[in-house]
Amino acid sequence: MDDKSMTKGELINELAKIHQRIAKLQEKEHFETIFDSIYVGIVVVDAETHAIAHANPPAIKMIGAPKEQIVGKVCHKFICPAEEGKCPITDLGQTIDNSERILIKANGGSVPILKTVTSTMIKGRKYLIESFMDITERKKREEELRESEEKYRDLFENANDLIQSVDASGKFVYVNRKWLNALGYSEKEAKKMKFTDIIHKDHIEYCMGIFKGLQRGETLDDVET
Known part of the structure; x- marks a missing residue:
């Protein structure tokens, strides 16, 4: 999903609704099928090994690689810019709740995203559920507005x-x-x-x-x- 018609507040509300849905379904047996039905990017990461256990279709599209090239890979320096041993969640104790972050694409490019991460138990093992939305269009509009403001400020100043x-x-x-x-x-x-x-x-x-x-x-x- 992109953000072409949604404000940041609306994006945050959408992520909140999705995580409420995830919380209700986290103990279900077929969690992959459930996550695949959600229209924002979802990546499930093993909290101990940081290996990617699952990526739903929107996440796969954003990452830009076949699912078989994503699942099993360690997320460090693959889809997340964090170095090994410096995971914002498990190593640094940060809370990522509707935070603006960067998603690394398979081709080395990057995508600005609005991201939320929660931890949950699936089949007795702890996982990180990462959900994110592409905010490229919103960031582009913000940059255009900033450039416009700078242009007129320069005009006024001189x-x-x-x-x-x-x-x-x-x-x-x-x-x-x-x-x-x-x-x-x-x-x-x-x-x-x-x-x-x-x-x-x-x-x-x-x-x-x-x-x-x-x-x-x-x-x-x-x-x-």
């Missing part, structure tokens, strides 16, 4: 005009370099200020009226103060 942005209370959330240089404040000082702090006291009431109008959705072209 503008010849004084540019400022305030929140609903009137507190500055952003001012550009030209603004700081012209008014003589540091960036640290500006973050503690409201726009009324730089307006003459005789004009504050007038400017507050304009500010409230903008909050109501009114538009203004030019304002003198």
Whole structure:
């Protein structure tokens, strides 16, 4: 399954539902059939040897190798970037619950995933049940947003005009370099200020009226103060 139409919160909810289902079915005799019916990637790892005991179809597709080349392999440096003896779960005692991790593909590539790992007993032996979703599309959108923000921030920072942005209370959330240089404040000082702090006291009431109008959705072209 991919994440093209789901937010991170929705992905987390889906993983939670799946693990509830796994918890109810963990003592079933035919666990492989059960895991194969789940639409997210599932890999079952022997907690002692770290050998992969089972991988369901979505996991096999993400890893990019036939099942017979996956089952039996030790997960270290195969599908998990962790070194032998440094397993986040069994060696380092970490909890992986809806964590962003990396899945290593058979061709050496990598896939960003949202991953949850739980331990369970199957037929009297302890296993790690790893479930994960491909979040490549979400990470791509995040990177595009970051690049867009950097582009506009660079544009604002190098503008010849004084540019400022305030929140609903009137507190500055952003001012550009030209603004700081012209008014003589540091960036640290500006973050503690409201726009009324730089307006003459005789004009504050007038400017507050304009500010409230903008909050109501009114538009203004030019304002003198």
